[in-house]
Amino acid sequence: MMPARPSEPPEGARPQLDNLTLSRKEGLRALAEAEPRKLPELLTPKQVAGLGEAARLEYEHERSVWHANLGPIKTPQLKALHEDLWDIVTSNQQDGDKAKGAVSVDAFPGLGKTTAVLDFALKYHRQVITREGAFTAARHERWPVCRVGLTSNIGMKDFNRSLLEFYGHPGRKSGTAALFAQRALDCVLECESKILIIDDLHFLRWQDKNGTEVSNHFKYIANEFPVTLIFIGVELAGRGLYSESDSRGDITLAQTARRTTPLTMEPFVVTNDKHRVEWRSMLLALEQRIVLSRKFPGMLADELSDYLYIRTTAHIGSLMTLINRGCQRAARTGAELLDENLLDQVKLDAAAERARKALEKKFALRRMTTKPRSGTAKATAGKTVA
The missing domain is CATH 3.40.50.300 (P-loop containing nucleotide triphosphate hydrolases)
Known part of the structure; x- marks a missing residue:
């Protein structure tokens, strides 16, 4: 006997968005009408250490689910x-x-x-x-x-x-x-x-x-x-x-x-300052969504801008995967921030890794950069994509 397909979830229940399929109308509606996820509280390292076992496990799960669903970014x-x-x-x-x-x-x-x-x-x-x-x-x-x-x-x-x-x-x-x-x-x-x-x-x-x-x-x-x-x-x-x-x-x-x-949709390019500012704005928006206790302003947009561009070849899918997996590792290991050391340990899709080498050479020879001129960067520092 086939299980019933209820048209309505139980009253007051939040739909299980991790257990839906968009090949069913109920799944599409659950995704469309679900309440926006609530940003987990950003705790300090001391506050995380002070949590009881049950509270810590709940907090880690909440952060894990949040980082797995960071998008979409309004690029x-x-x-x-x-x-x-x-x-x-x-x-x-x-x-x-x-x-x-x-x-x-x-x-x-x-x-x-x-x-x-x-x-x-x-x-x-x-x-x-x-x-x-x-x-x-x-x-x-x-x-x-x-x-x-x-x-x-x-x-x-x-x-x-x-x-x-x-x-x-x-x-x-x-x-x-x-x-x-x-x-x-x-x-x-x-x-x-x-x-x-x-x-x-x-x-x-x-x-x-x-x-x-x-x-x-x-x-x-x-x-x-x-x-x-x-x-x-x-x-x-x-x-x-x-x-x-x-x-x-x-x-x-x-x-x-x-x-x-x-x-169509194009990858990010950094051929001029306008494009570099768009890349920076997107990284700033991502920074705001990350819940790691040692994160700091500019962690992505300043410290990792070139690295992330090279590593993901400016493909938003690869970038979101790298940030998600990096945040999972940073929270699990207690690093609580993203840097090149940690991200180098994160495995990524084969296409991004293949294309990475050619980009690395161009950046090493200073033929490419993601960094806008300082004046342009400061003028747009507060303007992030939604």
């Missing part, structure tokens, strides 16, 4: 993407007889594209629920956003089943691909969904039978579902998303290409 890249997404989504309020434009967010791994799109989607969910309520006029649950993650070699039936799984439709276990599509449309209409996020689109093999089938299905969704499609993936242009035809001369991809607006 210039994230803000710019959000502005574009708001433009497109709000302009897609045409009547249902008109097809809506789609979006593709295409960037290399580790640049925060999924995090940024999800952050936008959660804001959109909260706005709609606040404005229109949790239930539609027909008393169906309102779900402004639906998200589906693709797997390798996915076919149309599998894709439609994933849509039904998100909504918890009772007919998701059996039926044809066409029947699944009709049920998915019913869910979208009854729940008044307005955004459909399709993540990991690079898994789709555009040139084989399943890929062409699902690509054609996207055209059907754009025509028949009153939603804005947001695709997320890596090297989508090279994989054929914007192609006018496939290798067989089939022009069915052309409509997808004409209706899809490509967006």
